[in-house]
Amino acid sequence: MMRAALFLLLFATPLAAQTGPADAARAAADQLEEASRQLDRADGVRDRIKALTDVVRAYEAGLSAMRDGLRGAAIRETELRRDLRGREDEVAGLLGILQGIGGSAAPETLMHPGGPLATARAGMLLAGVTPGLAARATSLRGELEEVTTLRQLQADAIKTLQEGLAGVQRARTELSQAMDSRTDLPMRFTEDPVRTAILIAATETLEGFASGLSNVTEEDSVSELPSIESRMGTLPMPVSGKILRRAGEADAAGVERPGIVVATRPGALVTSPTAATIRYRGPLLDYGLVTILEPQADLLFVLAGLDIVYGEIGEVLSAGAPVGLMGGTEAETGDMLSPIGERAGNARPETLYIEVRQGDTPVDPMTWFLTDKG
Structure with a gap:
C-alpha cells in the first residue's frame, strides 16, 4: 500500500516546464533557426556581403549558446542522477521501516516499553513521518521529470546542432565566394609586389616589416581615413573569443x-573593427597568414594566424567588413554534448594574434579594444 502511494506521489501529475539549462538550450535553438532564415533571405539582399557577414555572426552566436546550454544540461543531468541514486536509497529505507511496522501480527508489538503515554507519543512521531516522506517523494518526482526533460532535449538537439553546423559552413562558403567576386571597394593605393617581396625577404621581425610598409605602395588615390583617436578603448574586438595571453605575457x-x-x-x-585600409595580406615570418589594417595615419592593426584572408592590398574596408576566417574544424556533435567539453577538454583552440602599432611603437591592444572576456 505504501509503495503504491509513493508511486502516485511520483507520477500522478506533471510539473511545470523546467528552467535553467533547458531553457537556455531552447533559446539557442531559436537563434539557430533565425540564422537559417537570415541565410535564406540573404540571396535577395543588395549588400549581400554585409547580409552574409551578419548571418555568420548569428550562426556563431547561436552555436556558442547551444554548446553552453547543452553542456549545462548535461552537467545538471549528471548532478540529478547522482542525487537521485542517494535519495532512492533513503526512500527505500524509510519504506522498509514503515512496512515492517505495518506488517506486525499483534498490536502489542507496537506497545512502547514506557507505557501507554510513550506509545501515544511514538504514534504521533510516526504520523509525522508520512508527510515528510510525501514531501521528499514530490521532490524526487520533480527531479525524475527534469532528468527526462534534459535527456529528451539533448536527443532533440543533435539534429539542431547538425543543421546549425551545416548552415554556418554554407554561410562561410557563400561569404568567401561573394568576397572573391567583389569589385566595388575603393582603393587608396596600389601595391608594388616586387617591393613587397623584397621587404619580406629583408626583414626578420614584424616591427621591421611594419616600418617598411610605406615604401611598397604607389601614391594614394583617395584621401586618408579620418582619425579614430576619440574611439580609443571602445572598438569591438576583430573576433569573438577569449583572451589567452595579454600584451607582454610570455608563452610556453x-x-x-x-x-x-x-x-x-x-x-x-x-x-575589421573600424573603417580601415588593407596595408598587407598574406604569409609573414612565423605568424602564418596576416592582415595588416591601417585605420588612420601611423596606426596599424596586425591580425595574424588566419586560415583565409579576404580583400586586396590598398582596399578600403568599412567597419565590420570581413577580413578572413580562422582555421580548424568544428567538434563532433557528440563532443558538444559532453558535460566536460569537446574531446574531454583536450582540443587545441584556434588563436588570433592581435598587435597594435602607433608609429614605430607597439602599444597594448586593450587600450583600443573593448572586451568583457578574458
Missing part, C-alpha cells in the same frame, strides 16, 4: 610579444 616557450592572443572557435569570422 618563454617568448614575450607586445600583442594579445585570442582563442577562437574553429572557422570564426574575423572582421
Whole structure:
C-alpha cells in the first residue's frame, strides 16, 4: 500500500516546464533557426556581403549558446542522477521501516516499553513521518521529470546542432565566394609586389616589416581615413573569443610579444573593427597568414594566424567588413554534448594574434579594444 502511494506521489501529475539549462538550450535553438532564415533571405539582399557577414555572426552566436546550454544540461543531468541514486536509497529505507511496522501480527508489538503515554507519543512521531516522506517523494518526482526533460532535449538537439553546423559552413562558403567576386571597394593605393617581396625577404621581425610598409605602395588615390583617436578603448574586438595571453605575457616557450592572443572557435569570422585600409595580406615570418589594417595615419592593426584572408592590398574596408576566417574544424556533435567539453577538454583552440602599432611603437591592444572576456 505504501509503495503504491509513493508511486502516485511520483507520477500522478506533471510539473511545470523546467528552467535553467533547458531553457537556455531552447533559446539557442531559436537563434539557430533565425540564422537559417537570415541565410535564406540573404540571396535577395543588395549588400549581400554585409547580409552574409551578419548571418555568420548569428550562426556563431547561436552555436556558442547551444554548446553552453547543452553542456549545462548535461552537467545538471549528471548532478540529478547522482542525487537521485542517494535519495532512492533513503526512500527505500524509510519504506522498509514503515512496512515492517505495518506488517506486525499483534498490536502489542507496537506497545512502547514506557507505557501507554510513550506509545501515544511514538504514534504521533510516526504520523509525522508520512508527510515528510510525501514531501521528499514530490521532490524526487520533480527531479525524475527534469532528468527526462534534459535527456529528451539533448536527443532533440543533435539534429539542431547538425543543421546549425551545416548552415554556418554554407554561410562561410557563400561569404568567401561573394568576397572573391567583389569589385566595388575603393582603393587608396596600389601595391608594388616586387617591393613587397623584397621587404619580406629583408626583414626578420614584424616591427621591421611594419616600418617598411610605406615604401611598397604607389601614391594614394583617395584621401586618408579620418582619425579614430576619440574611439580609443571602445572598438569591438576583430573576433569573438577569449583572451589567452595579454600584451607582454610570455608563452610556453618563454617568448614575450607586445600583442594579445585570442582563442577562437574553429572557422570564426574575423572582421575589421573600424573603417580601415588593407596595408598587407598574406604569409609573414612565423605568424602564418596576416592582415595588416591601417585605420588612420601611423596606426596599424596586425591580425595574424588566419586560415583565409579576404580583400586586396590598398582596399578600403568599412567597419565590420570581413577580413578572413580562422582555421580548424568544428567538434563532433557528440563532443558538444559532453558535460566536460569537446574531446574531454583536450582540443587545441584556434588563436588570433592581435598587435597594435602607433608609429614605430607597439602599444597594448586593450587600450583600443573593448572586451568583457578574458
